[in-house]
Amino acid sequence: MKKRQKRLALVLGVVAGLSVATALVLNAFRDTMVFFVTPSEVMAMSDMPERKFRIGGLVEDGSVERDQESTNVMFRVTDTAKSVTVTYEGILPNLFREGQGVVAEGHIDSDGVFRADKVLARHDEEYMPAEAQEAIERAGHPTDIDKGY
């Protein structure tokens, strides 16, 4: 009987310890766990990352400009608070359209334009609005975001 209780305590201890450790690790790696950053988060960065990163949000309504001669396209990615201009050369996914969720991978040039090497559509239907709303909420708290831009 005593042995069994000891084992139970041990199991509970393992679970508790592991949960705390995992929470700490995930919290420490919070910045690298995200698949993309929002335009507001980009604006809040004090200096632009050298390496490639991904930016995500909605394709701003009326912002898509396609070049007639090539596959060059320019559009703005917005989280409804801030937006970033993105240029891309290549085939866009079928679901790409204005007002739709999008994730672009690339880097920011010195002129502040995001040059994308890859553009992924983000399926939203009912979820992307929630995400946008989340971004609005976050942008609505300027103390958190507008550190330097």
Place this chain on the structure above:
Amino acid sequence: MTYRRIRWLKFTAPANFYALVQRLAPWLWAGAAVLAVAGLYTGFFVAPPDYQQGNSYRIMFIHVPTAWMGMFLYLLMAVYAVIYLVWRIKMADIMARSLAPTGALMTLLALWTGALWGAPTWGTFWVWDARLTSTLILLFLFLGYIALHAAVDDREKGGRAASLLALIGAVNVPIIYFSVEWWHTLHQGMSITLTQAPTMAPSMFTALLLMTGACWLYSAAVTLRRAQAEALERESDSQWVTEAVQREHALRQPAAPAVRAVEPRGAISKEGDS
């Protein structure tokens, strides 16, 4: 209350468990088949095409139930692992071990169908976002559990080691589930929040529920059958196995001369009365 407790604990005895599954399994198989046919019919012929994705969204009728099932089966496996680690009930280890292959299959199906859906929708089969990566880890945990259990010759030691792995890996399940809320992911957020899901047509939702039911019953049937087989194997020296095998044999070949009955030596319990 006490009565119920005793009746449930009865099935920790492999002989009683075997008899229970003998009676239960056909119903589970039949239920799974009926729900799958109804679900696939509703999903492919009744539910309308999506306004943006057209027909490719129908992959979710396989993807969502299998993804749920994979996570649920892992949690169930972890619960049995804890029961085995603490109380050393043999049937708990048998159940955990029987759940693992089905859990791995469900997770693999979820990843595979997800890739097939991702290609036309996102424009890529795979990305290393939090949801997809943690689900891949779930698959590896299932496979690791199976491998670890099989790698140790001593069943009890192997069972204990694998159970510990199952327990440790359980921390991954909430990460999978909440990944879409905690971090920005390419994978969209949760769809089934019953309070506010008017954008999903009722027929789509019905198909999803039917397929989920089919997945549950299929998983229950195949897992219990696997556990039955393992119980037979582990207990192959015991009297109830001999009796069960003879009973099955007699049922299958009613015309053949009776198999030589091994006379029970000593007092035999009357489990598995049908």
